[in-house]
Amino acid sequence: MKSGGHLSIWFFTGICLGVNGLLIFARGLYEIANPPLHQVVLYDLHANVWWGGFLLIAGLFFSLRFSPARERARMAEKP
Amino acid sequence: MNLALLFLNTPTLVHLSAVDLVIIVFYFALVLGIGLYLKGQANTGEDFFMAGREMTAWVAGLAFLSANLGSLELMGWAGNSYRYGILAAHWYWIGAIPAMLFLALVMMPFYHICKTHSVPGYLKLRFGEGAQAISSISFAFMTVLMSGINMYAMAVVMRVVLGWDLNFSIIVSSLTVAAYVALGGLRSAIFNEVLQFFLIWAGALLIPILGLIEAGGWSGLQAKILQNLTELNVPNPGSYTHLWSTLGNFNANPMGINWVGIVFGLGAVISMGYWTTDFLVVQRVLSAKDLRSAELAPIIGAGFKMLVPLIVILPGLLGLALLRDPRSGELLRLVPANLAWSDLGQAQGLHGYDEVLPLMLARYCGPGLLGLGITALIAGFMSGMAGNVSAFTTVWTYDIYGTLINKNASDDTKVKMGRWVTVVGVIISIVTAYFAKSMPSIMDYVQALFSFFIAPLFGTVILGMLWKRATPAGGWAGLLAGTLSSVGMYVWVKIDPNAVRYVALSMDAQDQAQNMFRALWCCLICVIVTVVVSYLTQPKPDSELKNLVYGLTPIPKTEHVSMFHSPIFWGAIVAVAFVILQIIFW
Numbered sequence: 001m002k003s004g005g006h007l008s009i010w011f012f013t014g015i016c017l018g019v020n021g022l023l024i025f026a027r028g029l030y031e032i033a034n035p036p037l038h039q040v041v042l043y044d045l046h047a048n049v050w051w052g053g054f055l056l057i058a059g060l061f062f063s064l065r066f067s068p069a070r071e072r073a074r075m076a077e078k079p
Numbered sequence: 080m081n082l083a084l085l086f087l088n089t090p091t092l093v094h095l096s097a098v099d100l101v102i103i104v105f106y107f108a109l110v111l112g113i114g115l116y117l118k119g120q121a122n123t124g125e126d127f128f129m130a131g132r133e134m135t136a137w138v139a140g141l142a143f144l145s146a147n148l149g150s151l152e153l154m155g156w157a158g159n160s161y162r163y164g165i166l167a168a169h170w171y172w173i174g175a176i177p178a179m180l181f182l183a184l185v186m187m188p189f190y191h192i193c194k195t196h197s198v199p200g201y202l203k204l205r206f207g208e209g210a211q212a213i214s215s216i217s218f219a220f221m222t223v224l225m226s227g228i229n230m231y232a233m234a235v236v237m238r239v240v241l242g243w244d245l246n247f248s249i250i251v252s253s254l255t256v257a258a259y260v261a262l263g264g265l266r267s268a269i270f271n272e273v274l275q276f277f278l279i280w281a282g283a284l285l286i287p288i289l290g291l292i293e294a295g296g297w298s299g300l301q302a303k304i305l306q307n308l309t310e311l312n313v314p315n316p317g318s319y320t321h322l323w324s325t326l327g328n329f330n331a332n333p334m335g336i337n338w339v340g341i342v343f344g345l346g347a348v349i350s351m352g353y354w355t356t357d358f359l360v361v362q363r364v365l366s367a368k369d370l371r372s373a374e375l376a377p378i379i380g381a382g383f384k385m386l387v388p389l390i391v392i393l394p395g396l397l398g399l400a401l402l403r404d405p406r407s408g409e410l411l412r413l414v415p416a417n418l419a420w421s422d423l424g425q426a427q428g429l430h431g432y433d434e435v436l437p438l439m440l441a442r443y444c445g446p447g448l449l450g451l452g453i454t455a456l457i458a459g460f461m462s463g464m465a466g467n468v469s470a471f472t473t474v475w476t477y478d479i480y481g482t483l484i485n486k487n488a489s490d491d492t493k494v495k496m497g498r499w500v501t502v503v504g505v506i507i508s509i510v511t512a513y514f515a516k517s518m519p520s521i522m523d524y525v526q527a528l529f530s531f532f533i534a535p536l537f538g539t540v541i542l543g544m545l546w547k548r549a550t551p552a553g554g555w556a557g558l559l560a561g562t563l564s565s566v567g568m569y570v571w572v573k574i575d576p577n578a579v580r581y582v583a584l585s586m587d588a589q590d591q592a593q594n595m596f597r598a599l600w601c602c603l604i605c606v607i608v609t610v611v612v613s614y615l616t617q618p619k620p621d622s623e624l625k626n627l628v629y630g631l632t633p634i635p636k637t638e639h640v641s642m643f644h645s646p647i648f649w650g651a652i653v654a655v656a657f658v659i660l661q662i663i664f665w
Contacts (some may be wrong), residue, residue: 007116009138009273016109016274017281020102020451027098027447040445042289048447055281 010066018059025052095241099450106278106454107255110271110461114259117267134363136372138273140379143363144387145272148279149463150456151225151232153391155525157439158432160395161413163334163591164304164319165664166341167395168388172322173346176657178354179381180650182364183374186355189544190365191373192626197470198358198540199478205543205627206554208482213558214539215478217532218358219471223504224528225359226467227511233460234512235416235433241453249512252457256465257505260472261498265366268462268469272363275458276383282448282455283390286436289443290397303400307410319399322664335587336595344595348602349529352537357529359470374646381653385660391436398435401442411438468504472497475504527569527594534598535561538605547621547628553613561605568597 028048035043064070095103134142160167195201199218203211233252237243259267294300301320308316318325318332325332326341354360354377367373402411416431418424430438440452476497481488488496539558542549571578572593580586583596624631642648 009270012109012113012270013274013277016106017277019105020278020281020454023098023102024447024451027096027445031445036445041442042293043445045289045292047285047289047443048445051285052447 007068008066008071010062011068011071014059014062014064014066016059017055018063021052021055021057021059023052024048025056028052095450095453096446098447099453102447102450103454103457106458110259110274110458111255113270113274114262114267117263117270120263120266133368134269134366134372134376136367136375136379138269139363139367139372139376141276141383142269142272142366143360143376144380144383145276145279145462146360146363146466148276148387148459149229149232149466150459151229151463151525153279153283153456153459154232154235154433154436156391157395157398157436158413158434159591160392161398161435162395162432163589164332164399165322165392165396166318166325166332166334166336168322168392168664169341169345170350171384171388171392172657172660173341174350175354175384176381176653177346178350179377179384180654181351182355182361183377183381183646184650186544187364187373187377188370189627189629189632190361191367191370192632195365196477197474198356198361198536199474201627202539202543202554202558203478203482205624206539206549207551209551209555210539210558211478212483213555213562214536215474215482217536217562219474219479221528221532222359222467222471222474223507224511224514225525226464226471226504226508227514228525229460229463229467230508230512232433232463233457235431235437249509252461252464253505253509256461256468257502260465260468261501264497265362265469265473268465269363269366271458271465272462275455275462278451278455278458280390282452283394283436283440285448285452286439286443287389287393287397290394290401290439294397294400300396300400304396307400311410311412320396320664322661324665329585329587329592333589334592335583335585335589336592337585340583340588340592340595340599344599347599348534348537349595349598351541352533352598352602353529356536356540357533358474359466362470362473371640371644371646375649378646378649378653382649382656385653385656394436394439398439402435402438464505464508468501468508471504472500475500527590530594530598530601531562531565531569534565534602535605538602539609542606542609543628545629547624547631548613548618549609550613550616550618552616553609553611556612557605557607557609560608561601564604565597565601568600 025048028046028050031048032046156167156170159170190201193201193204195204197215199211199215202214230249230253234243234245234248237248238245259271263270291297291300294303304319305316308319313333315325315331315333323338326336326338329335329337364373364376367376398413402413403409404411411430413419413432413435414424414429416433419429419431419434437456440449440456444452476493480496480500481493485492535558538561539554542557543554568578568582572582577586579588579593582588582600583593585592588596621631626632
């Protein structure tokens with residue numbers, strides 16, 4: 001996407017999802033090792049681990065696919 | 080004094096952990112960073128107000144949808160689905176999809192070809208400055224009111240979940256929105272809307288997934304709702320999970336509405352008016368880079384719109400089925416917001432309808448996920464507010480300041496005016512946030528506003544586009560009559576509640592049903608007055624209507640594309656999916 005200069009909105013989206021996913025995934029792993037005193041409903045499903053992992057992967061995909069370097073290369077290829 | 084005590088004045092539903100706070104602070108830093116990054120790209124009026132008209136179909140489409148998917152939408156409709164059952168999904172399906180497809184395939188070419196900056200701008204070209212003045216002033220009024228209720232919705236989230244003081248929430252969020260919209264203009268608002276779209280799905284999708292697991296799937300959910308409502312002696316408990324089969328009679332469903340109100344009031348007037356003439360959403364599509372992108376953008380938005388009930392309506396239904404008082408273990412019954420906020424309500428620990436989504440969030444989301452969910456709601460709120468403020472800024476600058484006050488304003492002056500008006504719009508929104516507090520339900524308030532301003536506007540715009548005989552005097556008179564009649568019916572019912580039987584055709588009609596019928600009548604009044612006055616006055620010559628009216632506008636041929644890139648193909652796919660959903664949940 002041209003709008004936004006070298007940094008695409010999809011790159012920002014990737015950073016946002018990736019950072020949030022990493023934090024949630026890490027917290028999920030920590031909770032498996034140290035179960036909290038007050039647990040949410042369906043705690044045993046460990047939603048923060050698999051949902052955090054999913055967001056992390058999605059974030060990495062967007063960040064790499066629309067990285068500034070790739071965007072510059074794509075712009076340079078255009079006639 | 081402990082600084083936290085300044086902000087925490089009510090018991091909190093949950094306590095944020097360090098990781099939740101990091102996620103929230105990261106979001107604020109990111110949006111401000113985006114605003115600063117885009118500042119250098121908002122130097123001309125076209126950049127600041129129309130994002131340079133260079134957005135792709137996907138970006139314009141997601142922004143088009145996200146401008147309507149604020150926290151107001153999330154919390155308000157989750158609250159409404161708790162109150163009215165699955166009938167609330169009509170606002171996502173028949174109340175959106177046909178109108179979005181109509182915008183894409185019928186109306187977008189006119190907006191795109193005449194290169195207007197706004198919907199009031201189109202009215203100026205078609206009907207002259209009289210109709211433009213009414214529509215721009217009423218629209219500006221509506222956007223700051225809407226921005227205010229977004230602010231209120233945010234404050235509710237912060238109050239329910241974190242116990243933050245309402246004033247503190249309003250100040251922090253309004254400063255952030257004012258900063259990033261004033262810096263980057265519409266482009267900044269669109270960037271944040273796309274970001275918010277992903278955050279909302281990331282933060283809210285877990286609620287229906289985990290909720291359905293807990294309830295035992297859709298059939299388990301239906302059975303639990305039936306059991307709970309029967310236990311509470313709620314009339315028509317079985318109607319809460321049926322979309323159409325209970326609309327034969329006014330008193331057979333929780334909303335007190337029949338199919339006429341849904342199909343014609345909502346589907347044909349409110350929805351068509353909102354999605355095709357509310358400049359807040361249309362502005363996003365106008366930023367598309369070419370006609371095909373402008374046609375595809377609403378279709379992409381419609382595709383995702385059909386899925387939104389998953390994260391909005393389903394949590395409300397899950398609340399009906401699963402929420403119990405943690406102290407007594409009895410069914411939790413949510414109440415109107417004004418009762419929940421009263422001293423008595425606070426003393427009894429009551430929760431309002433609009434709090435069902437945060438309650439469900441707190442039920443399933445532990446540290447990290449809770450921070451993401453709260454961030455999604457904050458992002459939704461800020462996006463909703465930013466969308467209204469950026470639309471207000473454009474309409475003020477082009478249609479009020481540039482038309483009525485300073486007709487010779489330079490482009491540079493308009494950009495400066497735009498930045499300042501952004502700040503002023505936020506300040507007015509702060510004031511209006513306090514009005515929203517007195518409404519029983521947020522969405523009833525919003526729908527009342529739509530019925531005042533959007534429903535008659537739709538009548539005027541659609542006649543202007545499709546009927547060349549409509550005259551400037553007819554357009555002006557019809558719009559004025561429609562708006563005044565809608566406000567008049569609202570006031571009539573407030574003064575004499577028995578008037579509901581005339582306005583909404585039934586004494587059973589709840590607030591939403593009244594809004595639908597009021598919209599229907601005022602749109603009809605607008606159309607009738609426009610037609611009558613037009614026949615009594617002189618029409619414009621055809622030469623002045625070129626590019627403004629159907630039949631006098633050569634629609635440019637879009638470039639030859641494969642079937643999979645064709646707006647008509649994707650429009651048909653969305654239409655078929657829409658019909659299937661109606662049958663499944665009949």
